[in-house]
Amino acid sequence: MIAVVQRVTEAQVVVDGQVVGRIGPGMAVLLAVHRDDGRQDVEWMAAKLVSLRIFRDADRHFERDIRQSGGSMLLVSNFTVAAATRKGRRPSFDAAAPPDMGRILFDQLVTAVAAAGVPVATGVFGADMAVSLVNDGPATFILDSVPARAARK
Numbered sequence: 154m155i156a157v158v159q160r161v162t163e164a165q166v167v168v169d170g171q172v173v174g175r176i177g178p179g180m181a182v183l184l185a186v187h188r189d190d191g192r193q194d195v196e197w198m199a200a201k202l203v204s205l206r207i208f209r210d211a212d213r214h215f216e217r218d219i220r221q222s223g224g225s226m227l228l229v230s231n232f233t234v235a236a237a238t239r240k241g242r243r244p245s246f247d248a249a250a251p252p253d254m255g256r257i258l259f260d261q262l263v264t265a266v267a268a269a270g271v272p273v274a275t276g277v278f279g280a281d282m283a284v285s286l287v288n289d290g291p292a293t294f295i296l297d298s299v300p301a302r303a304a305r306k
Contacts (some may be wrong), residue, residue: 154194154258155234156296157183160207164227164286166276173282174274179224180207181286185235186250186258187299194298195258199265201296202226225272229284230259252279 164181166174182202187194203219210216219226232255236244250258256278267273276282 154187154190154198154262154296154298155185156198156202157231157234158202158205158207158294158296159286160289160292161227162287162289164284166227166229166274167283167285168277168280174227174229174276176225176227176272176274178222178289179219179226179272181227181229181284183229183231183234183284184259184262185232186230186255187235187248188250188254190250190258190298192261195261195265197298198296199262199269201298202266203269203271205294205296207292207294219271220269225274226266227274227276227286228259228263228266229276229282230255230278 159181161181162178164176165172206215206218208217208219208222208224232246232249233244235249236246237248238244249255259278263273263275276284
């Protein structure tokens with residue numbers, strides 16, 4: 154799994170003109186499931202997202218995690234984050250999980266984050282979504298479970 158994480162003051166997802174997910178302060182996460190991801194990637198990503206200290210504590214930056222800050226998480230499935238762009242001019246999506254597998258693992262991640270006590274909003278899996286957000290900082294981070302999985306072996 155690979156995620157683009159942004160600390161936000163607000164974020165929302167619109168599908169067919171309707172707001173389907175909205176949060177106030179917290180994090181917006183654009184997440185791609187890779188073809189070789191599994192349950193251990195879901196567990197690693199959920200633990201990392203809820204414990205990542207990217208929120209302020211008074212005048213100290215990067216001191217609190219999302220639960221300590223009282224924030225919410227907008228999780229948006231975005232297979233394009235898995236694109237390989239090193240060669241050629243057109244992105245390759247060969248590493249992205251097939252839709253059925255991606256949906257299962259994405260839904261497991263949503264469940265795991267919610268079970269950790271974080272309020273979660275989402276988009277609509279596979280839909281054409283308009284995501285808007287106000288990046289706070291700006292603070293943007295990339296999380297990738299593949300190096301973590303390799304380190305465990």
